[in-house]
Amino acid sequence: MTTGYVGRFAPSLTGPLHFGSLLAALASYLDARANNGRWLLRLDDLDVPRSVPGAEREILNALEHHALEWDGPVVRQSERTDRYRAAFSRLVDAGELFLCSCSRRSLRGLTVYPGTCRSRIIHSVSNADAATGLAAVRIRVPATRYAFVDEVFGVQGESLDAHTGDFIVRRRDGLFAYQLAVVVDDAAAHVSHVVRGADLLDNTPRQLYLMDQLGLDPPGYAHIPVITDRTGAKLSKQTFARAITPRDAAMNLYLALELLGQEPEPELLHAAPRVLLAWARAHWALNQVPATSRFSDFVSI
Numbered sequence: 001m002t003t004g005y006v007g008r009f010a011p012s013l014t015g016p017l018h019f020g021s022l023l024a025a026l027a028s029y030l031d032a033r034a035n036n037g038r039w040l041l042r043l044d045d046l047d048v049p050r051s052v053p054g055a056e057r058e059i060l061n062a063l064e065h066h067a068l069e070w071d072g073p074v075v076r077q078s079e080r081t082d083r084y085r086a087a088f089s090r091l092v093d094a095g096e097l098f099l100c101s102c103s104r105r106s107l108r109g110l111t112v113y114p115g116t117c118r119s120r121i122i123h124s125v126s127n128a129d130a131a132t133g134l135a136a137v138r139i140r141v142p143a144t145r146y147a148f149v150d151e152v153f154g155v156q157g158e159s160l161d162a163h164t165g166d167f168i169v170r171r172r173d174g175l176f177a178y179q180l181a182v183v184v185d186d187a188a189a190h191v192s193h194v195v196r197g198a199d200l201l202d203n204t205p206r207q208l209y210l211m212d213q214l215g216l217d218p219p220g221y222a223h224i225p226v227i228t229d230r231t232g233a234k235l236s237k238q239t240f241a242r243a244i245t246p247r248d249a250a251m252n253l254y255l256a257l258e259l260l261g262q263e264p265e266p267e268l269l270h271a272a273p274r275v276l277l278a279w280a281r282a283h284w285a286l287n288q289v290p291a292t293s294r295f296s297d298f299v300s301i
């Protein structure tokens with residue numbers, strides 16, 4: 001029987017899967033399956049300039065080797081621009097979008113956008129289109145605290161004006177920003193639970209604000225701790241963390257379950273991925289996932 005639970009894994013195509021993204025994939029998969037839910041796969045390939053050729057094939061291949069089977073067709077953000085445009089147009093109508101031509105250099109070192117271009121409100125989508133290549137589009141944020149209860153990290157939230165300030169929804173090169181795309185896609189797929197890496201924890205209030213503006217219901221959230229390497233640096237594709245090898249799928253899954261606090265039985269150490277996942281689905285306990293970023297000896301760059 002399926003329930004209303006819909007989860008998803010949404011890797012960017014900036015490189016092959018590394019251990020940190022396997023953790024996020026595994027946690028979201030297990031949470032969905034343990035709740036008799038669907039688990040979708042979306043490729044976040046909007047950022048064409050940063051997409052790495054061959055990454056898609058490598059990611060799908062790695063998921064298959066780890067027996068992480070998704071439901072339905074693979075969704076690609078690059079094929080969904082019309083949807084983002086429709087949402088963008090709605091935001092234009094709400095009157096909070098403005099053109100920003102501040103250079104990267106002028107904003108360097110600032111964590112909060114200083115509001116320089118705030119008065120350049122956009123009145124139509126064509127207004128924004130005409131500025132492609134010249135200006136990014138930001139959304140004005142209110143002095144409202146956007147809070148949520150994360151199933152791993154507990155109560156989270158921040159006032160956007162103090163934390164990020166007005167943020168970009170369409171880049172200067174005309175590409176829609178991740179913040180907008182993720183909100184539109186999750187809502188369109190009826191995603192009920194977002195389980196993803198804790199590196200995105202502080203993006204969530206911005207996404208909640210966009211949902212508010214677009215009249216969308218927020219999903220539940222669980223953020224998975226980020227695994228660090230020996231030096232304490234976050235493992236990410238950008239730091240060239242070692243790609244996981246599909247050949248070691250069983251061992252990778254076992255280690256990932258340990259890091260997720262699931263205490264897999266030692267007899268499972270050499271079990272096939274499918275066997276490990278069957279055990280993990282039956283024993284999945286989200287409340288055992290530690291809310292700390294963990295040093296890991298297993299993974300080294």
Ligand code: GLU
Nearest residue numbers: 010011012044182196200
């Ligand atoms: N594509 C994003 C990433 O790989 C994740 C998006 C999300 O889970 O919201 O960092």
